[in-house]
Amino acid sequence: MSDLPKYLAQALLYGAFALFIGVFSSWPPYHQLQPDQALIKLSIKHHGKLIAECRQRSAEELAKMPANMRQAADCKRERSPVAVEVDIDGLAAYRHLAEPSGLSKDGASTVYQRFVVGAGPHRLAVRVNDDARIAGFNHQREEAVTLVAGHVLVIDFQGEGITLQ
Amino acid sequence: MKLRATLDSGSRQAYRHLEHGFDAAFDAANPWRHLGALAFLFLCLVLATGTYLYVVIDTSVLGVYRSIGDLDRAPRSLGGLMHSLHRYAADAFMLVTLLHLGRELLLGRYKHFRAFSWLTGVPLLGFAFVSGVVGFWLKWDQLAHFSVVASAEWLDALNLFGVPITRNFLSVATVSDRLFSLFIFVHIGAPLLLIFGLWFHLQRLAAADVFPPLTLTLGSCATLLALSLLAPVASAAAADLSLIPAALAMDWFYLWPHLLMYATSAQTLWALAALLAIALFLLPLLPGAALAAAAAVHPEHCNGCRRCVEDCPFAAIVMVPNPKAKTQLAQVLPELCARCGICAGACPAASASRASGFVTGIDMPEAPLATLHRELQRGLERIGERGVVVFGCGQGAATGQLASAEVAAFSLNCVGMLPPSFVDHALRNGAAGVLVAACRPGGCAFRMGDRWTAERLTGVREPKLRTGFEPQRLRLVRADCGEEETVASALAEFRRALEQPAADNKLSTRMASNV
Numbered sequence: 001m002s003d004l005p006k007y008l009a010q011a012l013l014y015g016a017f018a019l020f021i022g023v024f025s026s027w028p029p030y031h032q033l034q035p036d037q038a039l040i041k042l043s044i045k046h047h048g049k050l051i052a053e054c055r056q057r058s059a060e061e062l063a064k065m066p067a068n069m070r071q072a073a074d075c076k077r078e079r080s081p082v083a084v085e086v087d088i089d090g091l092a093a094y095r096h097l098a099e100p101s102g103l104s105k106d107g108a109s110t111v112y113q114r115f116v117v118g119a120g121p122h123r124l125a126v127r128v129n130d131d132a133r134i135a136g137f138n139h140q141r142e143e144a145v146t147l148v149a150g151h152v153l154v155i156d157f158q159g160e161g162i163t164l165q
Numbered sequence: 166m167k168l169r170a171t172l173d174s175g176s177r178q179a180y181r182h183l184e185h186g187f188d189a190a191f192d193a194a195n196p197w198r199h200l201g202a203l204a205f206l207f208l209c210l211v212l213a214t215g216t217y218l219y220v221v222i223d224t225s226v227l228g229v230y231r232s233i234g235d236l237d238r239a240p241r242s243l244g245g246l247m248h249s250l251h252r253y254a255a256d257a258f259m260l261v262t263l264l265h266l267g268r269e270l271l272l273g274r275y276k277h278f279r280a281f282s283w284l285t286g287v288p289l290l291g292f293a294f295v296s297g298v299v300g301f302w303l304k305w306d307q308l309a310h311f312s313v314v315a316s317a318e319w320l321d322a323l324n325l326f327g328v329p330i331t332r333n334f335l336s337v338a339t340v341s342d343r344l345f346s347l348f349i350f351v352h353i354g355a356p357l358l359l360i361f362g363l364w365f366h367l368q369r370l371a372a373a374d375v376f377p378p379l380t381l382t383l384g385s386c387a388t389l390l391a392l393s394l395l396a397p398v399a400s401a402a403a404a405d406l407s408l409i410p411a412a413l414a415m416d417w418f419y420l421w422p423h424l425l426m427y428a429t430s431a432q433t434l435w436a437l438a439a440l441l442a443i444a445l446f447l448l449p450l451l452p453g454a455a456l457a458a459a460a461a462v463h464p465e466h467c468n469g470c471r472r473c474v475e476d477c478p479f480a481a482i483v484m485v486p487n488p489k490a491k492t493q494l495a496q497v498l499p500e501l502c503a504r505c506g507i508c509a510g511a512c513p514a515a516s517a518s519r520a521s522g523f524v525t526g527i528d529m530p531e532a533p534l535a536t537l538h539r540e541l542q543r544g545l546e547r548i549g550e551r552g553v554v555v556f557g558c559g560q561g562a563a564t565g566q567l568a569s570a571e572v573a574a575f576s577l578n579c580v581g582m583l584p585p586s587f588v589d590h591a592l593r594n595g596a597a598g599v600l601v602a603a604c605r606p607g608g609c610a611f612r613m614g615d616r617w618t619a620e621r622l623t624g625v626r627e628p629k630l631r632t633g634f635e636p637q638r639l640r641l642v643r644a645d646c647g648e649e650e651t652v653a654s655a656l657a658e659f660r661r662a663l664e665q666p667a668a669d670n671k672l673s674t675r676m677a678s679n680v
């Protein structure tokens with residue numbers, strides 16, 4: 001019997017394998033956002049204020065301490081949690097209290113959130129409180145932004161204030 | 166339980182049909198029977214092309230996109246081909262690895278003596294995913310950006326790292342060459358771990374099928390080369406962290422977990438991944454049918470020849486010093502023993518024609534060769550001179566219903582348990598012919614039974630048949646479980662041929678091609 005049908009069948013099956021690999025290595029495409037959407041990313045890494053004021057040690061106290069440990073300020077290491085609120089177009093989009101990291105709660109608080117919004121103009125209000133000793137918010141920013149479709153706007157907290165990029 | 170068993174056997178039956186269909190086109194090079202070896206082949210391709218790419222491209226954040234772009238602009242140059250081949254071989258690697266896993270799962274090959282191979286296989290899948298996903302990051306195009314951010318968001322959901330990793334990917338300025346070197350380190354490190362793990366994976370398998378047959382190797386390489394020439398891989402636009410592209414050409418072999426995460430949540434993906442890992446690792450512990458007793462050595466008849474060691478498919482036999490003689494002695498490691506009996510078929514001491522009675526150096530306690538020998542003796546007396554003896558495989562096509570006034574049929578646990586001396590014995594003690602029904606090439610439930618049987622009966626492997634009878638009195642037929650018809654018609658045809666004068670030469674040629 002001729003082997004031709006066998007070879008044809010093999011060629012066909014190898015072809016099907018190639019087709020499967022070739023097709024699913026790039027198709028169907030994925031749409032992360034609808035064509036008329038944009039993304040707002042809230043990403044904050046910030047050390048809250050120390051929770052207690054530092055206390056000044058007296059001269060006698062310092063004298064009693066070993067020489068290598070004499071430091072005038074006696075500070076507790078614990079930091080304030082960081083409260084974050086985001087309103088988009090006047091509606092509450094996010095409310096979060098980020099605890100400081102680390103076993104002694106002396107590390108940074110971090111916040112990460114994605115908001116998918118329609119492209120176009122939006123009113124953003126971002127409020128941050130990084131000091132547990134005060135009520136309300138000690139940092140705020142309100143801004144009207146216009147987002148192009150596919151654009152990623154990053155809300156961050158850098159230096160001493162809220163930034164929008 | 167009943168329902169599960171029915172579903173199981175139904176899906177196995179369906180799978181066998183598929184495999185048999187491929188047998189018709191590929192013969193012994195059937196890809197379904199060499200999935201592990203194919204995975205290894207594609208891994209080798211990926212390693213070779215990856216090494217080339219690593220040498221020629223500029224692996225800095227700013228240089229990598231440009232230098233891969235240079236390759237893509239000449240897709241049919243050596244560099245361009247290497248890029249496409251690396252990607253397609255990586256995709257093929259994942260595909261056949263998943264099929265390999267699925268096949269072992271479907272055929273129930275994950276318990277008892279196979280638990281080690283199964284458990285060492287599971288981490289390989291993890292390494293393969295890590296290698297592949299991180300590979301996409303190295304291109305530093307939009308797809309890389311998407312995958313990096315999705316992976317970072319996934320890792321951050323566990324809150325293991327003090328600093329969220331996502332913060333590294335907010336703007337291009339935050340991605341440093343050092344971070345990029347880490348990607349490369351992981352992309353090369355994970356495959357090294359994979360190869361290391363593969364060494365364990367194959368530890369318990371004797372003569373592991375690591376290299377596919379030559380025709381399958383050439384066919385697979387040619388297929389990927391043709392695909393690379395016809396549809397070269399293209400990168401997306403350069404990564405711009407402030408933009409999300411409207412559509413991303415998605416690689417569905419490696420990147421689908423990202424999409425699953427966005428369709429659900431990072432926590433859900435973690436839970437699913439953990440569940441899957443736990444399920445895969447616990448599968449071998451699932452309760453199931455108990456195993457029969459392991460093979461047992463009869464020290465007084467073991468002459469230390471090592472044939473059982475060489476033929477055991479699962480490396481379950483070792484040689485130890487024989488306290489009573491200068492020779493060595495076989496010793497079975499029961500936890501590795503598959504209970505196939507292939508060792509008994511290999512034992513040259515298992516002589517069926519000894520006047521002092523049947524002995525063997527190694528045997529299966531619950532289905533000993535001595536019993537088969539007795540039954541064969543009785544069968545030979547019953548069927549007379551025109552009769553035929555059929556030796557079948559308990560894992561393959563059932564042969565029980567073939568028995569008749571002139572046919573004595575025996576089913577062994579695995580046809581590999583048949584010592585060739587039993588065939589000799591039957592032919593010299595009155596049977597007109599012997600039909601041996603083995604599983605299709607590569608179809609042995611114990612890996613090697615069909616192959617060793619064919620080699621023993623054709624005199625390529627010890628123990629060999631004694632010569633001196635007409636070759637047309639022995640026939641080997643190949644039939645898997647469910648192909649009882651094939652054996653029945655082979656038997657009918659064999660018996661017709663035996664009735665004809667012995668001068669019919671065509672028969673002996675047919676026998677040779679059958680084997």
Ligand code: HEM
Pocket residue numbers: 208211212214215216217218219222233248251252255258293296297298299300301303304352353355356359398419
């Ligand atoms: C299990 C092993 C491996 C897998 C699954 C794998 C997979 C991948 C994938 C999917 C890509 C993206 C390809 C694309 O679409 O362009 C890639 C890129 C890359 N891989 Fe690998 N790879 C492996 C091993 C290696 C090794 C060992 C090296 C180097 C010694 C290497 C070097 C590279 C380089 C330089 C790139 C970037 C260039 C490119 O995109 O083609 N890979 N890899």
Ligand code: HEM
Pocket residue numbers: 200201202204205208262265266269274275279282283284286287289290293363366367370372373374375445612
């Ligand atoms: C990373 C890729 C992998 C490669 C390259 C690979 C390769 C191989 C090879 C070459 C064999 C020997 C086949 C034979 O001689 O019969 C084998 C056997 C086996 N593999 Fe894999 N494997 C991989 C992943 C896996 C995975 C993910 C699993 C399942 C979780 C798995 C489960 C098994 C089992 C159970 C056997 C034993 C088969 C038998 O006893 O008949 N492997 N593998």
